[in-house]
Amino acid sequence: MPARAADHIRQNLEQAILTGSYVDGLRLDELRLAEQFEVSRTPIREALQMLAATGLVDLIPRRGAFVRHPSFVELVEMFEVMAELECLCGRLAARRLTDTHLVDLKAAESGCVSALEVGDTDAYYRANERFHNLLYQASGNGFLTGEANRLHKRLQPFRRLQLRVRGRMVQSMDEHKAILLALEAGDAETTGRLLRDHVAIQGEKFHDLMAGFHGQSLGQSLGQSLGQSLGQPLGEPEEKPEDPLNGRPVNRVAGQAG
Amino acid sequence: MPARAADHIRQNLEQAILTGSYVDGLRLDELRLAEQFEVSRTPIREALQMLAATGLVDLIPRRGAFVRHPSFVELVEMFEVMAELECLCGRLAARRLTDTHLVDLKAAESGCVSALEVGDTDAYYRANERFHNLLYQASGNGFLTGEANRLHKRLQPFRRLQLRVRGRMVQSMDEHKAILLALEAGDAETTGRLLRDHVAIQGEKFHDLMAGFHGQSLGQSLGQSLGQSLGQPLGEPEEKPEDPLNGRPVNRVAGQAG
DNA sequence: AAGAATATTCTTGTATACAAAAACTTGACA
DNA sequence: TGTCAAGTTTTTGTATACAAGAATATTCTT
Structure with a gap:
């Protein structure tokens, strides 16, 4: 129904974030998402801009887009x-x-x-x-x-x-x-x-x-509680260096084949 | 200060809309804006996506972006x-x-x-x-x-x-x-x-x-009352055919040299 | 071996290219 | 004169190209 790919992608990403399948701090890699949705980077970027405008992702210049869950x-x-x-x-x-x-x-x-x-x-x-x-x-x-x-x-x-x-x-x-x-x-x-x-x-x-969930991030708790962890490799949650700008973990990347 | 042109443009357009210098229904032409800001269409489009996400413009697929003032x-x-x-x-x-x-x-x-x-x-x-x-x-x-x-x-x-x-x-x-x-x-x-x-x-x-302003659109009243009408050719307010989708006037276009 | 400096690779941001849809123009016809 | 249709021009949406900044790997120094 949506005439534009960007809108479709936006909705899709929005759902992934709201349901918790994209955890807090997850980096949304443009190239990987482009592959995943089988489009070029252009509509991906436009979707990310919209998500950033509504506060669902943080858009850090020259760094990338990061999922932003409420604390x-x-x-x-x-x-x-x-x-x-x-x-x-x-x-x-x-x-x-x-x-x-x-x-x-x-x-x-x-x-x-x-x-x-x-x-x-x-x-x-x-x-x-x-x-x-x-x-x-x-x-x-x-x-x-x-x-x-x-x-x-x-x-x-x-x-x-x-x-x-x-x-x-x-x-x-x-x-x-x-x-x-x-x-x-x-x-x-x-x-x-x-x-x-x-x-x-x-x-x-x-x-x-x-x-009962203290110590875990909300995104993780959400994922566990709702039993949803699509789009995420469930393996070893590799070390998470802090983002110097906002103190969020940034290592994981969305859009992998997993 | 903003590392990205898109952000700068977004702020600029936002101000133009909020102050009323861009009247309701005004079509935001990508090419004209690109000339005006001396960039390509890419950052213009990204700015428009953000404005659309926050509701300051209506983004109609394959039609364009239109300033959306509250009724x-x-x-x-x-x-x-x-x-x-x-x-x-x-x-x-x-x-x-x-x-x-x-x-x-x-x-x-x-x-x-x-x-x-x-x-x-x-x-x-x-x-x-x-x-x-x-x-x-x-x-x-x-x-x-x-x-x-x-x-x-x-x-x-x-x-x-x-x-x-x-x-x-x-x-x-x-x-x-x-x-x-x-x-x-x-x-x-x-x-x-x-x-x-x-x-x-x-x-x-x-x-x-x-x-005291009944009959005029709010945008117009705003422009008059605040004494701001930049960015708009003040000439004959040419006929305004209704947009079939939302009944707003669409003929005027932003970003002209005038 | 640890750390710093440099080279390399990745990724983002912007520009340009191109296809398809919408808008506009022109001209035929009633 | 007004209306409709085909052709032309604009304009949007997406893909690709390219430059510059960030991240990573490598080498050099101590």
């Missing part, structure tokens, strides 16, 4: 902002809610219930994601919707992670129900507060979960 | 989000404020006062900007600081515009003083509320101001 502190900070954005979405949605949106939200909610009954984590996550996206839209603020979705996408793998905490899915769904009730009642403040707490809890649960 | 509705939406981000900054800052930050904030505030006494709008605006930036930093949330600055930059020309409303500068400064007091008292809720209102008022004042 643990940064993730907590991101959850803090996400909570506030969702809070705003909730407050606005409570005031501006249309019948269509309410119907859709309830549908997404029942999708969560079904998934939970079957015990399908992935399905639950998809329905959950749909619920939140609908909520953003229900805010009636297109810009806010865009920003919320953008941040949501970046937190996606980590939100997914926290759902693995025992009993979290049930708790999460209860929170959704309460949110729906407040929404339907048109209670802006309650809706906002519930949503803020809902996301804040996600941040905390994620925090709990990560306590 | 009026979108601007109101952006102010709504900005208000919430600043509110969060204020709440966090009230809890986490350090002596250094407080000193700096007071310095910025007195910078506002001095500028106001002399009647220097530009100086006032710079001090004002510094005040807000310090506040973002005082939140102690680096990610939030980045996001707030990003949105602030995009709203910059419009915030500047609303300062022209009679008496607004004095009122704005009074609001700053109240915010400082609440901050110093460590009153998170008050600080947050004051800041949200502070920004919301900016949005409203801007709204008032724009009422």
